[in-house]
Amino acid sequence: MGEWIQTVNVISPIQQVVGSVFVHVSDLRRSAAWYSMVMGLPVLQERLNGGNVYWLALRGGTGLILDDNKSNTPTDMPHVKFMYKTEDIEAARRFLEERGISSISEIDRPHPGLSFFRFEDPDRNSVMVTQSDYESEVVEREAGTESPIMNQIGSVFLNVTDMKRAVRFHSEALGLAYSLEEIGPEDSIYSLRMRSGSDILLDNNRYRHGDTYETLFMLVTNDIEGARAYLASQGVPVFTDIERHGDRLAFFTVKDPDDNVIMVCSE
Structure with missing residues (x-):
C-alpha cells in the first residue's frame, strides 16, 4: 500500500462542496425546458425574465446553472465547469496563489452578498470559487411526472x-x-x-x-x-x-x- 499524503497542514478555505455545475447553452428557454423535462421538474418562468442564467437547486446539495454567457466578460479562460463554495473569498484566492497556481482571475463582486473568482487546472478546466449569501429552495419534481x-x-x-x-x-x-x-x-x-x-x-x-x-x-x-x-x-x-x-x-x-x-x- 502506498503512503497517503496529507497535502496541507491547514484546512483549505475552499470547501469540499460542489455548489453547482454549469451547462453553457445557446437558448436559455429551450435548455430550461429540456432539463426540466428530463428530471420531471416544472419550468420556473420567473427565472426566464431576460437574464443570462437559469438556476435549479437540486436534491443532494449540488445545483444546476444554465448559462447563455451573454453577459460574461471576455476572458482567455474557458467556460466554467462547476463552482466550489467558500466562506472567505480572499483567503481562498490567497490559498491557491501560495500553492503556485498562476491561472487565477481577480475577485469579481457583481453585487452585495456575492463574490467569486476562477482558476484553471493544467488541462485548462476552469473552476469557480464562490462566496454567496444566497440560498435557493430545492426545486421538486412535478406531481405525476413520468420521468424516472x-x-x-x-x-x-x-x-x-x-x-x-x-x-x-x-x-x-x-x-x-x-x-x-x-x-x-x-x-x-x-x-x-x-x-x-x-x-x-x-x-x-x-x-x-x-x-x-x-x-x-x-x-x-x-x-x-x-x-x-x-x-x-x-x-x-x-x-x-x-x-x-x-x-x-x-x-x-x-x-x-x-x-x-x-x-x-x-x-
Missing part, C-alpha cells in the same frame, strides 16, 4: 490527460489527502470525495480513446431501462447505449440541445 430520472446530480466529470498530475493539483487545492502510488497505469477514473453534494470524477477515458466529446455530469435513476424509454418517448436519442458493470451499475448518455453530453446512471 431524479432531480439529483450524482457526480461531476472533469476531463484530464495526466491522472497523477490532476490528482495532485485538485487534491492540493482542496486540502485532500492523496497517494500517487495508489494510481495505476490503467486507472482511468479517480474520485475526489466531497464533504457533501456531488463528488468529482477525474476522467481520462476521453483522452485515452481520442474522443472529441466530454461527459459533463451524471443524473441518477432507480430505473435505467425506464429512463432510456422515457427519454426516447420525448424524442431524445441515446448517444451511447446502456453499459452495465455488475448487478448494480448501469448507465447511458444523451446529448442536450447544444450537444452537451449528459450521463444517466443507476443509483
Whole structure:
C-alpha cells in the first residue's frame, strides 16, 4: 500500500462542496425546458425574465446553472465547469496563489452578498470559487411526472490527460489527502470525495480513446431501462447505449440541445 499524503497542514478555505455545475447553452428557454423535462421538474418562468442564467437547486446539495454567457466578460479562460463554495473569498484566492497556481482571475463582486473568482487546472478546466449569501429552495419534481430520472446530480466529470498530475493539483487545492502510488497505469477514473453534494470524477477515458466529446455530469435513476424509454418517448436519442458493470451499475448518455453530453446512471 502506498503512503497517503496529507497535502496541507491547514484546512483549505475552499470547501469540499460542489455548489453547482454549469451547462453553457445557446437558448436559455429551450435548455430550461429540456432539463426540466428530463428530471420531471416544472419550468420556473420567473427565472426566464431576460437574464443570462437559469438556476435549479437540486436534491443532494449540488445545483444546476444554465448559462447563455451573454453577459460574461471576455476572458482567455474557458467556460466554467462547476463552482466550489467558500466562506472567505480572499483567503481562498490567497490559498491557491501560495500553492503556485498562476491561472487565477481577480475577485469579481457583481453585487452585495456575492463574490467569486476562477482558476484553471493544467488541462485548462476552469473552476469557480464562490462566496454567496444566497440560498435557493430545492426545486421538486412535478406531481405525476413520468420521468424516472431524479432531480439529483450524482457526480461531476472533469476531463484530464495526466491522472497523477490532476490528482495532485485538485487534491492540493482542496486540502485532500492523496497517494500517487495508489494510481495505476490503467486507472482511468479517480474520485475526489466531497464533504457533501456531488463528488468529482477525474476522467481520462476521453483522452485515452481520442474522443472529441466530454461527459459533463451524471443524473441518477432507480430505473435505467425506464429512463432510456422515457427519454426516447420525448424524442431524445441515446448517444451511447446502456453499459452495465455488475448487478448494480448501469448507465447511458444523451446529448442536450447544444450537444452537451449528459450521463444517466443507476443509483
